[in-house]
Amino acid sequence: MKSVIRRIAALSALGWAALVPPSSAAAPEQTVLRYQASSVGQIAYAELADALGYLAPLKLERVGVQAGGPGGLQLTATGQTEFAQSFNGSIINAVAAGARLKAVAAYMSTSKENAVGAWVLENSQVRGARDLIGKKVGVNTLGALWDASVEEYLKRGGLNEQERKQVTLIVLPAANIEQALRQGQIDLALLSAGFQVQAEQRGGIRKLFDDHQLYGDVNLASIVFSADYVEKNPETLRHFVGAVGKAIEWLRAHPRDEAVAVYKQYLETHGQGSAVNGLQYWQGQSVATPGGVILNEDFARWEAWQQARAGARAKPVDIKAIYTNAFNPYTGKVAQK
Structure with a gap:
């Protein structure tokens, strides 16, 4: 080999x-x-x-x-x-x-094949940006791409600054974000690479948006x-x-x-x-x-x-x-x- x-x-x-x-x-x-x-x-x-x-x-x-x-x-x-x-x-x-x-x-x-996805549980009531008001979002760190992507999605969804402040970002290790979503600790999970592939294979989740949809x-x-x-x-x-x-x-x-x-x-x-x-x-x-x-x-x-x-x-x-x-x-x- x-x-x-x-x-x-x-x-x-x-x-x-x-x-x-x-x-x-x-x-x-x-x-x-x-x-x-x-x-x-x-x-x-x-x-x-x-x-x-x-x-x-x-x-x-x-x-x-x-x-x-x-x-x-x-x-x-x-x-x-x-x-x-x-x-x-x-x-x-x-x-x-x-x-x-x-x-x-x-x-x-970012590309269609390699995009960071934002996922909710399959039965979640979150269907768009406005549904995230008062909700928690799991990201790997603040002041980085996932943070910026959530902000961009909320802006495009018509949320003003005060409404966007009501969406809380929760910092978690990337390996733990899927579990936090499934346990109800967060309402939206940003996942990339293998973490996203595995989560999708396990099922029970639905993609809300991804960064390729936002940026091309x-x-x-x-x-x-x-x-x-x-x-x-x-x-x-x-x-x-x-x-x-x-x-x-x-x-x-x-x-x-x-x-x-x-x-x-x-x-x-x-x-x-x-x-x-x-x-x-x-x-x-x-x-x-x-x-x-x-x-x-x-x-x-x-x-x-x-x-x-x-x-x-x-x-x-x-x-x-x-x-x-x-x-x-x-x-x-x-x-x-």
């Missing part, structure tokens, strides 16, 4: 080499990148790049599991990790609060480094972003079973065997742009949401200063609006 996977990675690397612009030959300034593993049952592109051999000579050092994007951003901003993955609106929040962060690649988008095919989240790290380690960033971009395109081009086989072996050989079981429910994931190129609208669409949350404390944020495509070899393949 291992030899098969090595051949898969080698052939894939050769096949994609002609499509990928050459990366810098200069040596990386730093070679060890600390990060937190994902907790939402998705394939992490940095880990996939490592599994396929694209990341060397860079090495990943896992320092726990990321419970939520905002928490991961704090660790990166304070130098406890080199990079984090987070919802773009959360990145704007952090920068507005004074964190020096820089997004370097898009890493998650757009990038929702990015990989972020501290601005200081980016300034001091340009060759490290150039190599890392190029490797992640190649991994994004490899995953886009290869069948599910092949991707799962490669990633499963990586998890097992890197101390993450407990995460392997969740791969059986993995249905795929996507990034809306080649190689994870960031579009200005990936951040601009969340500017009003961030300012509304901050209220009178809101400080203007220069959206174009939050991200950079300077290290991405796929940049020339994407037209910015």
Whole structure:
């Protein structure tokens, strides 16, 4: 099995080499990148790049599991990790609060096949946004994508600010949200990836909406480094972003079973065997742009949401200063609006 996977990675690397612009030959300034593993049952592109051999000579050092994007951003901003993955609106929040962060690649988008769903019990009286007034909604963290999606759904449903305040968000570990719904502790559960697949298979629930219905095919989240790290380690960033971009395109081009086989072996050989079981429910994931190129609208669409949350404390944020495509070899393949 291992030899098969090595051949898969080698052939894939050769096949994609002609499509990928050459990366810098200069040596990386730093070679060890600390990060937190994902907790939402998705394939992490940095880990996939490592599994396929694209990341060397860079090495990943896992320092726990990321419970939520905002928490991961704090660790990166304070130098406890080199990079984090987070919802773009959360990145704007952090920068507005004074964190020096820089997004370097898009890493998650929504699609019909890979959407975060909002679910109620099958016999629930909740049929629309207005029915959620006075109800409880389970999310994995505040100030992140699920929070923003609930807010957007309520707005589109015609709820004014005072009515929206009557919908209570309850923070729960992602693995416990379905159980809380079935036990009546919450009225609406936001579920993603394998958690959503398993819940749907068990039945007795009904989808109210999902984020693809709200946003369409757009990038929702990015990989972020501290601005200081980016300034001091340009060759490290150039190599890392190029490797992640190649991994994004490899995953886009290869069948599910092949991707799962490669990633499963990586998890097992890197101390993450407990995460392997969740791969059986993995249905795929996507990034809306080649190689994870960031579009200005990936951040601009969340500017009003961030300012509304901050209220009178809101400080203007220069959206174009939050991200950079300077290290991405796929940049020339994407037209910015």
